[in-house]
Amino acid sequence: MxxxxxxxxxxxxxxxxxxxxxxxxxxxxxxxxxxxxxxxxxxxxxxxxxxxxxxxxxxxxxxxxxxxxxxxxxxxxxxPLAETMLAAWVASSAGLEVTEKPMTVGPVRGDDRLTLERDGNGWRLSGRASRLPWATDAGRIVLLADTADGAMAVVLDGTAGAELAAGRNMAGEPRDTLSFSGLRVAGDAVARAAAGVDRAALYRRGALARAVLMAGALERALDTAVTYAGERKQFGRPIGKFQAVQQNLAVMAGQVAAAGAAADLGVEALSIDDPAKQEFLIAIAKTRVGDAATLASEIAHQVHGAIGFTKEYSLQLSTRRLWSWRDEFGGDTEWAAKVGTYVCGGGADALWPTLTDG
Amino acid sequence: MMQQAFRFDPVELPPAAKALRREVRAFLDDNHASLGNRRDHDQAFSRKMAERGWIGMTWPKQYGGHERTAFERYVMIEEMLAAGAPVGFHWTADRQSGPNILRYGSDEQKDYFLPRIVRAELSFCIGMSEPDSGSDLAGTRTRAVKVDGGFRINGSKLWTSNAHRADYMILFCKMADAGQDEVDRHAGATQFLVDLKNSPGIEIRPVINLLGEHHFNQLFLTDLFVPDNRLFGEIGNGWRQVSSELAFERSGPDRFLVLFKLLTEMVRVAGPNPDRATASALGRLVAQLATLRRMSLSIAGMLQEGLQPLNEAAVTKDLGTRYEQDLPVMARQLFPAEPELAAVDTYVSMLARATMNAPRLSIQGGTREILRGIIARGLGLR
CATH class of the missing domain: 1.10.540.10 (Acyl-CoA dehydrogenase/oxidase, N-terminal domain)
Known part of the structure; x- marks a missing residue:
């Protein structure tokens, strides 16, 4: 570093x-x-x-x-730190102005579709962007929409003019669904995104951002669990002195370490130009970190006993985020299928070269 | 606040490692007939590798080594393992006995052993476990007594893989005068380089494993004489010496590539267009493997820097064996078959092989429980 x-x-x-x-x-x-x-x-x-x-x-x-x-x-x-970074990436690649306000970006779901149609010197925006992170709090919303001649980036100053269905993930973070029926957008708020900045690339980068956030949340959850096991006494000694608890925490530590390594693998993939290869590595990261989130959260709670299940105690700030983030920008099952499809498409004899080349 | 319990720094393979990978693949193509035939202990194959400088790759040239990086060695061994190359003759010596001789051996021992290992002339095995001392290595009962010109050793070793084929064993025992010190259970621990082929007082009996194969042995040491110049390291320093050996033993790709061929066969059986559930199940396994490989490479980087990443090695071995033991479980769910070792279908025979080999993976080289104890200590819980 x-x-x-x-x-x-x-x-x-x-x-x-x-x-x-x-x-x-x-x-x-x-x-x-x-x-x-x-x-x-x-x-x-x-x-x-x-x-x-x-x-x-x-x-x-x-x-x-x-x-x-x-x-x-x-x-x-x-x-919305990750969202603002991603929004700035999309908007600036299209030459659109960004500010220091919190921003969000979309669509974040593979099955959503937005379209732009020319209307005089401006545009009309239609379609749906589901579960857009922090949309109600965002000063700017950056969206990728299809036009008759390719994908364009559009910047909105908030949710005005959209039909809004507010929602939240399990961690209480806003995830708002916006529907547009021909919303009028000024011409200078729309521009063509740079080559390589498209729906698929946004989805990949979003999944990677979630994997990285999860790797951090896992480190905190482990830290919290280990500290608690050293302080909480039962049967006359800290529970961390019991082998059963130690073995569980060791398993959790392994998962947290694997998540960190997998997230790093995904981050490095950003320097790879081939989108398929990049997607393969980011898919590995999202899959592995998601699996680690599932296993490690379970142990973190088991170590804490009842106190970890309370709103008052801080462990839930990490675990509710892990349970939410693992399914955002595609869950681990979806990304694992991409990994599997990639290696099966290459065939058995290409598996080893695929894992080692680069 | 603890930031990260363990260190797995990102690494990038140097260009020399990439060139070497091509070289090793070409070699494996040329020697295709030797691969995957289960005759793991093949001195002729090891000699061919020696000719290419692939044994003792990182050791000093002074001892016949090649002074290449830990990353180059990593690339070479992962290619060999993935291809199922018969590397058993030199494996133990190259992985841990040689590096430990380099660290703790006398000048005479370095001059004698290292060049012979590098030329694939001497094969090594590890004499640690005993009938009453498996995971509890400090409970070793084998005892050495100082006598004129050397040491006299009595005791027994068990689960000693390849003792019937190896030339030398690095023996772990205690000095007789160490007694049973309950305060310092490591007191008196000492290692010796034992010539297995030319020492009276050694009886080697086979212990056949559940696949019907002969890898394990029990050794009976009766008034075995070891000369002074084959004392390894220092008297009483055996525990520390063994610990440093374990970082080499536990972190390598041999801890997650034992059953790689089964994964390859699963991809083959899945075909080019698997359904989503199959693709997803295979994808999870591949994601685990890719992550393990990265962790293991990080450790290679730390070994290259001269560090002793014992905790990281324990984490990687524990995760690696878990993944490998999951392979046959997933295989059965995805592609049911009646496994048979001698089956013509490679998938079916690999499934049998993997199912029967799986239990040993989380026992050899430190049991799952011992490794998790080490990890817990690394977390500050013990």
């Missing part, structure tokens, strides 16, 4: 440590957007860091953004 990346992570870590309190997480779930937290994160320049300097960014690498997301996941930061 580069020194500047390390310094960035340390300062972002401190920021989250200060701002991501239990109270902030709780009130975010009941609809109070954590503006102070967002402002502090925004002041670091991290959300738009991957943009070129000419567009207000810092030409940062996506691997650095992912490292920040891992820290955000560790702190269960209740803000």
């Amino acid at each position: 580069r020194d500047e990346t390390r310094m960035l992570l340390e300062s972002v870590g401190r920021l989250f440590e200060d701002h991501c309190t239990k109270a902030v997480a709780d009130s975010a779930e009941t609809g109070t957007f954590p503006h102070a937290l967002w402002q502090a994160v925004s002041d670091t320049g991290v959300p738009l860091a991957a943009l070129p300097e000419s567009a207000g960014g810092a030409d940062a690498e996506w691997s650095d953004l992912c490292a920040v997301l891992r820290v955000a996941g560790r702190h269960a930061a209740p803000i």
Whole structure:
């Protein structure tokens, strides 16, 4: 890791440590957007860091953004940080202006479709974007829509004009469904996305962002469980002294380590140009991290006993996110099928070269 | 706050490793007839590898080594394992005995053993487990007494793989005067380099495994004399020496590529257009394997830096054996068959092989329970 990346992570870590309190997480779930937290994160320049300097960014690498997301996941930061990074990526690739407001991006579901039709010097937007993360809190919504001659990016200033069905994931994060029936959009809010910035690429990058967030949340859950096992006493000694508990935590630690390694594998795939190969590696990451989330959350709760099942205790901030994120931008079963389809399509004799080449 | 319990830094294979991979694949193509025939212990094959400089790859040139990186060695061994190459003759020596001799051996021992290992002349085995000392290695009962010119050793070793074929064994035992120290259970632990072919006082009896194969042995050591110059490392330092050996033993791709051929066969049986459920089940296995490989490569990177990643090695072996034991379970669910070792259908015979070999994977080289104990210690719980 580069020194500047390390310094960035340390300062972002401190920021989250200060701002991501239990109270902030709780009130975010009941609809109070954590503006102070967002402002502090925004002041670091991290959300738009991957943009070129000419567009207000810092030409940062996506691997650095992912490292920040891992820290955000560790702190269960209740803000659309990944979504803003992705929205900025799509919008700026199309030459559309972005601001420092929280943003979201879509469609995030494979079966949704948006269309744009020309209307004078503007456009009309139709279709549906389901379970758009943080849509009600986003100052800008960046969407990819189909036109008669290819995909375009469109930027909306919020949800005005859309039919909105508010929803939340199991962690209480907003996941809002927006339906458009010919919403009028100005001409300068629509532009062609750069080559390679399309629905499939957004889906891949979104899945990777969730995998990275989960890797961070898993680290926190392990940390919490190990600390608790060292403090909680039963039968006259800390429960972490019992072999049965130790063995469970060892299994959890293995899953957390595997999740971290798999997430890294996915992050590195971003430097691969071949979309199929990139998708294969990101699919491996989303699958493996998703499986780890399932196994590790179960153990984290088992170690905690009843206290871990309460709203008051913080473990649920991590585990409810893990249970939600593993199914967002495609669940692990969907991504595992992509991995399987890829290797089966290549045939048995290509399996080993596929795993080792690159 | 603990940030990450264990370290698995990303690594990138150097260009030399990529070139080597092509070279190894060409070699495997040329030697196709030797692959996957279950005759694992094949000195002629090891000699061919030796001629190419693929034994002792990372060791100093002074001892016949080739001073290549841990990554190059990694690439070479993973290619051999995936192809089912018969690497048994030199495997133990190359993986752990040689590196430990390099670390703890005397100058004379390095000069004698390492060049012979590199040339595939000497084969090694590991003398750790005993009838009453399996996972509890510190409970070893084999005892050495200092005598004029050397040591006299009495005891028994069990589950000693390949002792009937190996030339040397690195023996783990205790000095007789160590007694049964309950405070320091590692006191007096000492290792010796035992010449298995030319020492009176060694009886080797086969222990046939459940597949009907002869890998295990029981050794009876009766007044075995080992000369002073075959004391390995220092008297009383045996525990530390064994521990460093285990990082090599537990982290390599041999901990998750034993049954790779079954996975390959599953992909073959699935065909090019599997249904979604089949694709998904296979995809989960491939995702596990790709992740394990990455973790193992990270460890190779740490070994290259001279670190001793014992916790990371334990994590990787535990996950690796879990994955391999899941392979036949998933295979049966996806592609039911009546497994038979001698079946003509490769999938059917591999399923039999995998089913019967699965239990050993989480026992050899440290049981699942022992590994998880090590991981728990790494987490600060013990």
